Amino acid sequence: NNVYFSYNKENNWILDNINLEIKKGSKVGIKGTTGSGKSTLGNIIIGLLDPTKGQLFIDDILINSQNKSSWYKSISIIPQNIFLNDVSIAENIAIGIDPKEIDLEKVKNAAKQAQIHDFIESTPNQYNEKVGERGIKLSGGQRQRIGIARALYREAKVILFDEATNQLDTNTESLIVQSINNLDKEITIILIAHRLSTLKDCDQIIDLSKI
Numbered sequence: 249n250n251v252y253f254s255y256n257k258e259n260n261w262i263l264d265n266i267n268l269e270i271k272k273g274s275k276v277g278i279k280g281t282t283g284s285g286k287s288t289l290g291n292i293i294i295g296l297l298d299p300t301k302g303q304l305f306i307d308d309i310l311i312n313s314q315n316k317s318s319w320y321k322s323i324s325i326i327p328q329n330i331f332l333n334d335v336s337i338a339e340n341i342a343i344g345i346d347p348k349e350i351d352l353e354k355v356k357n358a359a360k361q362a363q364i365h366d367f368i369e370s371t372p373n374q375y376n377e378k379v380g381e382r383g384i385k386l387s388g389g390q391r392q393r394i395g396i397a398r399a400l401y402r403e404a405k406v407i408l409f410d411e412a413t414n415q416l417d418t419n420t421e422s423l424i425v426q427s428i429n430n431l432d433k434e435i436t437i438i439l440i441a442h443r444l445s446t447l448k449d450c451d452q453i454i455d456l457s458k459i
Contacts, residue, residue, distance in 0.1 A: 251302035253288055262288050266302070268454065272405075275428070275437040277447030280456030286440045289456065290408050293438060294323045324399030326412045330391045332383030337368055338375040340383075341397045358400035363427045364393035389420035396427055406436045413446050421446060 253263040262285040270276050270293070278286050291297040292304060295316050304311045311319055332340050335347075341358060342350040355375060359365040367390060371377040383391045392412055399407045409428070413421040421443070428437060429449055439447055447453050 249303045249305060251289075251292060251299045251304070253285070253292060253297065253300050261300075263292070263299075263456075270436060270438070270452070272436055273433050274451040275439065275449060277450035277453040278438065278440045278456065279442065279444065279447060279453060280458075284456040286456055287410055289454075290410055290438060290440050294325065294406070294408055295319050322405040323408065324402055324404035324406075325408045325410060326392065326395040326399060327410045328412055328415055330383065330395040330398075332379050332386070332391065332394065334378060334381050336373075336376045336378055337371075337394065340379060340394055341401050343398055354401060355397070358397040359393075361400050361427075361431060362393045362396035363423070363430065364390060364397055367393075387420070388416050389423060392416070392424050393427060396424075396431075400431070404435065406438065407431075408438045408440070410440050411442065414442055418445065425449065 249267060251263055251266040251268075252261050254260050255262060266289065278289055280286050288297065292299055295304070295311055306319060309315065333343070338350055338352060338355050339345075339347055341355050352375065356365060359368055359375075368374055368377065377385075379385050379394075383394070386394070395412070396407070413424050416424065422445075425446060425448075428439070431437065439450060441447055
């Protein structure tokens, strides 16, 4: 609501009086030229940045320093480069969970929704297959699907794709968009992208270069 943002001083606004409503379960695209504030707006929505002026409400509740941590728990971010450890695929999907406490059925269900299950099953060690340093054994599209599966394992209510498909070829990008479209309709999707093709199935597109 009436959001302004500047990294240094007032009147040099990256975001200038942005008003936006995102409905639960919708897919929202954010596009614009380089430097137009796409990632800045995304980071404000998920609470990583505070507006210089203006307010963020979730279900009519003002987000502030007291309740921000509970908002974080509802969110997963999928960046261009997915962070992967040189451990098993299951451990990368359930990242941060003690390996002895990983719910493998939940991991598999997340992988199926992210359309990476069939690939995992085709590897010699399946869900115990190691991904290599920084996921070197996986393609860009496979790493993105691991990122989606990770978000689903966390039961994220909001998933932010921060230019996640920018480094992928158009065919792989199309498959990732298909994976996104097949996600649970209760999940709110925010897609930050350069290519209009990534945003073609969005319910709403915010073009910051026109604001």
